[in-house]
Amino acid sequence: MRYALLALIAGLLFPLAFAPYDLWPLMFVSIAMACFCLQQSESARQALLRGWLYGMGMFGFGVSWVHVSMHEYGEMSLWMAIPFTAVFAAVLALFYGLTFYCSWRLGRSALVFAGSWLLLDWIRGWFLTGFPWLYAGYSLIDTPFAPLAPLGGVWLLTLSAVLLASSLVQLRQPGPQRWLAGALSVLILVMTGIAHTLTFTHSSGEPQPVALVQGNIPQDLKWQISMRERTREIYHELTATIPDGYLVIWPESALTEFYQTITDFVESEGETLQQRGGAFITGVPWRTLDNGGITYRNSIAAIPLQAEDGHERVYHKQKLVPFGEYVPMQSLIRGLIPFFDLPMSGFTPGDPAQGNLQTLGHTIAPFICYEILYPEQVATRSHGSDALITISNDAWFGTSAGPLQHFQMARMRALETGRWLLRGTNNGVTAVIDDRGKVVDALPQFERDVLLSSYQPRQGTTPFMTTGVWPWLLLAALMMAAGWRFRMRQP
CATH class of the missing domain: 3.60.110.10 (Carbon-nitrogen hydrolase)
Incomplete structure (x- = not known):
């Protein structure tokens, strides 16, 4: 129960990284807490529930403003607008339930978690016309990580945020995945430094x-x-x-x-x-x-x-x-x-x-x-x-x-x-x-x-204009495959 509550709290922290609050370091705190809750899950079903609670906190707070158009301009009573908004948030939260579920099944590592997160975010952006709101990378628009955007768009920023935050949690665990996640995190930091010198x-x-x-x-x-x-x-x-x-x-x-x-x-x-x-x-x-x-x-x-x-x-x-x-x-x-x-x-x-x-x-x-x-x-x-x-x-x-x-x-x-x-x-x-x-x-x-x-x-033309999301989806898939491969090798 305590980890379920922690997942919900972590989700509530997530929107505080965005406008109008702009507390962007909380993005890393929220994701690290989410990864920790995942790794403490004892079953895929438990991971699914914790991921859904994380998403419920994220969207329940982050898009609560949806009820304004329903109530104030759509002539819907408040007692109907709030439940409608809650159902909307609950459906969106399923994407993070699936992120946790897939991550648990494939190894619960930072590699799998970051890869699954990006893949499900991308699906959320087009499934049933999509709702491409509150991607983690948007919170980094005014940070030192911003120059990564011309290289890989909000997708690279999102992948970087999730991998960096979850790698900190991965350091607690022995094994080769810790070193691979750490190496990718260092690569992101080096790439960020280089990106500051580039103009396209x-x-x-x-x-x-x-x-x-x-x-x-x-x-x-x-x-x-x-x-x-x-x-x-x-x-x-x-x-x-x-x-x-x-x-x-x-x-x-x-x-x-x-x-x-x-x-x-x-x-x-x-x-x-x-x-x-x-x-x-x-x-x-x-x-x-x-x-x-x-x-x-x-x-x-x-x-x-x-x-x-x-x-x-x-x-x-x-x-x-x-x-x-x-x-x-x-x-x-x-x-x-x-x-x-x-x-x-x-x-x-x-x-x-x-x-x-x-x-x-x-x-x-x-x-x-x-x-x-x-x-x-x-x-x-x-x-x-x-x-x-x-x-x-x-x-x-x-x-x-x-x-x-x-x-x-x-x-x-x-x-x-x-x-x-x-x-x-x-x-x-x-x-x-x-x-x-x-x-x-x-x-x-x-x-x-x-x-x-x-x-x-x-x-x-920026690199992102040329390649779009596909290189980062491929990298996410490779990270998930590597995490699963490491898990299969464990005795």
């Missing part, structure tokens, strides 16, 4: 002024029909104050009407900025007729929409949020509770083959909200781009830790790709992030304002 991308052209407009329209008012005209006025008035020559960015669904409904207004804004030597990019819902039916998409467009070559400069979001942007099995569950009928919850994903946006002579790789959490998608789309842009509406989660965690993870994409990231949101965090993942300029949350800054276009 380079400046390309002059800095470009950018203006990110933060409308800060309350979420409970944003989707009301009576608010539409006032919303247009807010964004128009804020944009009118921006000097000439700026790339102006409005956030995700800045306007809650379809582009096809407000074409004249949006195009007028774009033409005005173009005449002043600038450009305009905005998030906007999109409606098209397909095979006699109507398709809705969450989109980002460069305005004027029509490029000189006749192509539309628009990108449609590929990774949709379950229940927020589409409802699984909607024919069965729509109408059961108001949360399943949130505004704009019937979107269709965009084509993965879409091109990037072109504006002011630059190629901008676009990502909408949740998409910025998918390392491989960002790495693939970043090839040939000069900068990254992500727009979001984190107002769904109020003053909780969710938006700040989201912002921290977005910063990792800039570091992985060696490119500046422009992040426009409805109510924060609106920011400009450099190629090292550092915040250059930012607006406070929950303020209506315009962030005037600039970004440096960059070209080049």
Whole structure:
């Protein structure tokens, strides 16, 4: 019982390593405690339970903010929102139950534990559309380990964190696995030192002024029909104050009407900025007729929409949020509770083959909200781009830790790709992030304002952009195989 309780406590420590707390050393403490609880397990079943309790502490605390959107904006009573959130956390916790279970079966060593952790984290990122949240590596964005990200992304940082922490526990036990885990840990530290001297991308052209407009329209008012005209006025008035020559960015669904409904207004804004030597990019819902039916998409467009070559400069979001942007099995569950009928919850994903946006002579790789959490998608789309842009509406989660965690993870994409990231949101965090993942300029949350800054276009390719996750999944598999092999040799 005491080890089960210890596993739960270790899981509760895990989210404290992330924003807004940023107590990153607790990441290593949490993982070391988890590995210790695993090694004290007397059966695979016991290990499974302890791993699940660890994950329950991690997600029960780390994503507790999910209930905010359900209760405050989804019209779900608190007595229903909290159990729904608990069930969500309990399902996610199964991945760490499986991590402990596999590790126990294959030898309970630091090698197996770290390899299993990375493999199950990767599966969590795509299974049933995935929930790529709270990977251990994100907590290391502002630490000496950060330069590993261009080499192997958040995956290498995660593997490093788990291996280093669990190797400390492994030192208690005799045998060759202790030395192999120690050797890999030393290799990680050496690689980290070398990574500080490496640069994979380079400046390309002059800095470009950018203006990110933060409308800060309350979420409970944003989707009301009576608010539409006032919303247009807010964004128009804020944009009118921006000097000439700026790339102006409005956030995700800045306007809650379809582009096809407000074409004249949006195009007028774009033409005005173009005449002043600038450009305009905005998030906007999109409606098209397909095979006699109507398709809705969450989109980002460069305005004027029509490029000189006749192509539309628009990108449609590929990774949709379950229940927020589409409802699984909607024919069965729509109408059961108001949360399943949130505004704009019937979107269709965009084509993965879409091109990037072109504006002011630059190629901008676009990502909408949740998409910025998918390392491989960002790495693939970043090839040939000069900068990254992500727009979001984190107002769904109020003053909780969710938006700040989201912002921290977005910063990792800039570091992985060696490119500046422009992040426009409805109510924060609106920011400009450099190629090292550092915040250059930012607006406070929950303020209506315009962030005037600039970004440096960059070209080049990082190792992670070329290889993605596969080398680290292979290394994780080899570590698991080595741990199992050592176990089989034991008398």
